[in-house]
Amino acid sequence: MTARDVVVATHYPVFDRALLFTRLSPRRELVVAGPVPAGLDPDGMYITPEEDTRSVRTAPYGEDGTRRLLVITGEHFTPGTGDTRARFDRLAAWARRHFPDVELTHRWATQDNDPTDTVPLVGPLHPGAKHTYVATGFGGWGMSGGMMAGRLLTAQITGEECAWSGLYDPRRLAPAVREAPSFLKHQAQVAKHFVGDRLRPSPPVEALPPGEGAVVRAGGGRLAVYRDEDGTLHAVSPRCTHMGCLVDFNSAERAWECPCHGSRFDTDGKVIQGPATQPLERRHL
Ligand SMILES: Cc1cc2nc3c(=O)[nH]c(=O)nc-3n(C[C@H](O)[C@H](O)[C@H](O)COP(=O)(O)OP(=O)(O)OC[C@H]3O[C@@H](n4cnc5c(N)ncnc54)[C@H](O)[C@@H]3O)c2cc1C
Ligand code: FES
Structure with missing residues (x-):
């Protein structure tokens, strides 16, 4: 298959000539879910403001989609660290405390990347790229970020002006100073794992x-x-x-x-x- 323009939107870029891994920290997050008894749908999307965030929503469920599934996320962590069973237990306990009538029937986990300056990387993949684009680093907000990326990349590929191109440009240099502390922190974490995990x-x-x-x-x-x-x-x-x-x-x-x-x-x-x-x-x- 050939194409004039290619967008690498594989979550983590499947090829990474721009070494974006140095600017992306992986984060994993857990999900528990269960069917909501009739009349108990919390009817909305909610997110807690505390550090260890939990989000709550419902989604269509069942053969005909008329029932609702309660979906609760939380316990984000760096993959390859800590006790994930204990994390699932904590999230399930929180779900039972707030929704005692819901039996939790499903659980899974998801992964996303946090960019060091907190702004997604959307645009040309690297400084020399003319027809290769990337969309990544949504930091757990890729449903809304993905819409933005779709509009931005469409404009770039079709040659339209887009006022916010520079903000998301993966080649951006201006925020480098602002980004430096979290960039160094990320590299220090990597070095700590590289050496410490061997001991x-x-x-x-x-x-x-x-x-x-x-x-x-x-x-x-x-x-x-x-x-x-x-x-x-x-x-x-x-x-x-x-x-x-x-x-x-x-x-x-x-x-x-x-x-x-x-x-x-x-x-x-x-x-x-x-x-x-x-x-x-x-x-x-
Ligand atoms: C339960 C839950 C609730 C969420 N709630 C929200 C919310 O309320 N608001 C919000 O903004 N975000 C939310 N998110 C986060 C959002 O879903 C993610 O940030 C977003 O999906 C990341 O988008 P992405 O395109 O980077 O990666 P993905 O959605 O993971 O897409 C990557 C795609 O690339 C494909 N792929 C991977 N490797 C290859 C390969 N080698 N070749 C070809 N294809 C490949 C994969 O199959 C996949 O289809 C939620 C996530 C979960 C799990
Ligand atoms: S993912 Fe980079 S060293 Fe393992």
Whole structure:
């Protein structure tokens, strides 16, 4: 397939000649949901103002879409860090406290990227780009940001004037000074993971229960090992194929996650989410 103009809107850019990963911090967020009993629809969209935000809304549900599903989001975190099971428990407890009559039947998670200066990156992919565009870094607000990006990119491709092009231009330099502290903080976090995660204590393989994974020491190196429900061990290299940070296991979602730029891999190392494009190398125990 060929095209004169290409828009890379794959969430994290699938090819990243502009090294946008240095300006995007990955954030994962959890969702719990359940059918709302008739008459109890909160009838609107709500968001809490506290630091650990929760959002509440309902959506059509059921074969004919006449029922409503309560959808609650919250507990955002950096992938590959912390205890995601405990986070799901906290979110579910909050949902039950506020909606005691709703039985939670679904749960999942979503990922987005926070740009270092908080403004999405929409426009030409890199300084030399003439027909390649990007739309990313919506920071969890991509439903509204996506509308803006669609209008902006349409104008750019068809040669129309658009007053707000400069604000979202991925090549922008003016905000570099303002962006510097959060840019440096992001790089410091990456460096901390790159070095610190290699010093993490590791459990013995024998201690891994079914459904769990961990980075363990073996044969003078480290392996990312997952024990499936049948007791079979699956071993891969813990070295993220993007830039070499060590992955960690998300036991609630059974995936290896990289804390540096948010790549995700299944228990056999296959890429679920970039920026990595190559699988984790298979290893033998
Ligand atoms: C429950 C929930 C509630 C939300 N509420 C709001 C809200 O109220 N307001 C708001 O503004 N935002 C909201 N968001 C956030 C919003 O949905 C995201 O910010 C937005 O979807 C991100 O858009 P995106 O285009 O960057 O990525 P995505 O929507 O993830 O789209 C990326 C697309 O690229 C495709 N893709 C990936 N890799 C490849 C590849 N290699 N080749 C080809 N295609 C590929 C994927 O299949 C996908 O279709 C909510 C999200 C969730 C989960
Ligand atoms: S995602 Fe960049 S090093 Fe893993």
